[in-house]
Amino acid sequence: MFKIQTLNNISVAGLERLPRDRYEIASEIANPDAILVRSADMHGMAIPPSVKAIGRAGAGTNNIPVAEMTRRGVVVFNTPGANANAVKELVLTGMLMAARNIPQALEFVKSLTGDDESIHEAVESGKKRFVGFELPGRTLGVVGLGAIGVRVANAALALGMRVIGYDPTITVERAWQLSSEVKQALSLDDLLVRSDFVSLHVPLTAETRAMIGGARLKTLRKGTTLLNFARQEIVDEEMLLEALETGRLLVYCCDFPSSRLKGHPQVIALPHLGASTKEAEENCAVMVADQVRAYLEDGNVTNS
Numbered sequence: 001m002f003k004i005q006t007l008n009n010i011s012v013a014g015l016e017r018l019p020r021d022r023y024e025i026a027s028e029i030a031n032p033d034a035i036l037v038r039s040a041d042m043h044g045m046a047i048p049p050s051v052k053a054i055g056r057a058g059a060g061t062n063n064i065p066v067a068e069m070t071r072r073g074v075v076v077f078n079t080p081g082a083n084a085n086a087v088k089e090l091v092l093t094g095m096l097m098a099a100r101n102i103p104q105a106l107e108f109v110k111s112l113t114g115d116d117e118s119i120h121e122a123v124e125s126g127k128k129r130f131v132g133f134e135l136p137g138r139t140l141g142v143v144g145l146g147a148i149g150v151r152v153a154n155a156a157l158a159l160g161m162r163v164i165g166y167d168p169t170i171t172v173e174r175a176w177q178l179s180s181e182v183k184q185a186l187s188l189d190d191l192l193v194r195s196d197f198v199s200l201h202v203p204l205t206a207e208t209r210a211m212i213g214g215a216r217l218k219t220l221r222k223g224t225t226l227l228n229f230a231r232q233e234i235v236d237e238e239m240l241l242e243a244l245e246t247g248r249l250l251v252y253c254c255d256f257p258s259s260r261l262k263g264h265p266q267v268i269a270l271p272h273l274g275a276s277t278k279e280a281e282e283n284c285a286v287m288v289a290d291q292v293r294a295y296l297e298d299g300n301v302t303n304s
C-alpha cells in the first residue's frame with residue numbers, strides 16, 4: 001500500500017487515478033511515500049524521510065525546496081502546460097480589462113445611487129470617463145516562450161496584435177517553431193522599449209528575481225501595461241510604484257495582491273487565479289497523479 005499526503009485540495013479527478021486498493025490518501029498521514037501539493041509553501045516544512053516523490057500540481061516549483069529534495073534523492077514532479085490555457089485566458093482578460101478601464105468602470109457603476117433616471121444620467125458621464133483603446137496594431141512583448149508564453153503570443157496574434165518575444169533559455173529557431181509570427185527581441189531591454197503591453201511568463205529563479213527592477217522599468221515606453229501572471233518576486237514592487245507615479249507604467253495587472261499595491265488605482269490585482277479553473281485543476285491533478293504513480297510503482301520518471 002502506498003501512502004500519499006495531500007497538502008492542498010487536489011482535484012478528485014487526479015486522486016481517482018490512484019486506485020484505493022493500492023493507495024491510502026489523506027491530508028495527514030504517517031510516513032507518506034509521496035506528497036501532492038499545489039501552492040502550499042514547503043520551505044521549512046519537515047518532510048519525512050519516507051517521502052520518495054513530491055508532485056506539484058502546477059508549473060512553478062518555487063514553493064518546494066527542490067535543491068534539498070534532489071540532494072535527498074526525492075524526485076520532484078510538476079505539470080508544465082497542464083494549466084497553460086487557463087493562465088492564457090486570464091492574461092487576455094487582464095489585457096482587455098486594462099485597455100477598457102473595466103475595474104474603474106465596475107467601481108463607478110457600483111457607486112451609483114438614486115433612481116433609474118439619475119443612474120442613466122450618470123451612465124453618460126461614465127461613457128466619457130472610461131474611453132479605452134483597442135488591441136489591433138498594439139505590440140505585446142512576451143517574456144518567456146514556454147507553454148504559457150507561446151499560447152499568450154498566439155492568442156494576441158489572433159486579436160490582431162503585433163507580438164515580440166524574448167526567452168534567454170530557448171534558441172530563436174525553437175521559438176520560431178513554437179510560434180512563427182512572433183518576432184524575436186534582441187534582449188529583454190529591446191523588448192521592453194518596443195512594447196505597449198509586456199507579459200511575464202518566466203519561472204521564479206535566482207536570475208529572474210527582481211528581473212523587472214528600477215532600470216528596466218525606466219526603459220518602458222510611456223503608458224505601458226505590465227502583466228505579471230508568473231510570480232510576484234519577478235517585479236521590484238517598490239520601483240514599480242515609482243514607474244506608476246511617473247506615468248511610464250499605465251497599469252500593472254498581476255495575480256498577487258500585495259499590501260503596498262492592492263489599493264493603487266492603476267493596479268489590477270487578482271488572488272492567484274491564473275490556474276484556478278475546473279479544467280486546469282483537473283489537468284494538473286491527473287498529470288501529477290500519473291507521474292507519481294508511475295514513479296512509485298515502476299520507478300519511471302516521466303517529468304522532473
Ligand code: MLT
Nearest residue numbers: 038039058059060083275
Ligand atoms: C502554477 O505554478 O502553475 C500555479 O501557481 C498553479 C496554482 O495556482 O496552483
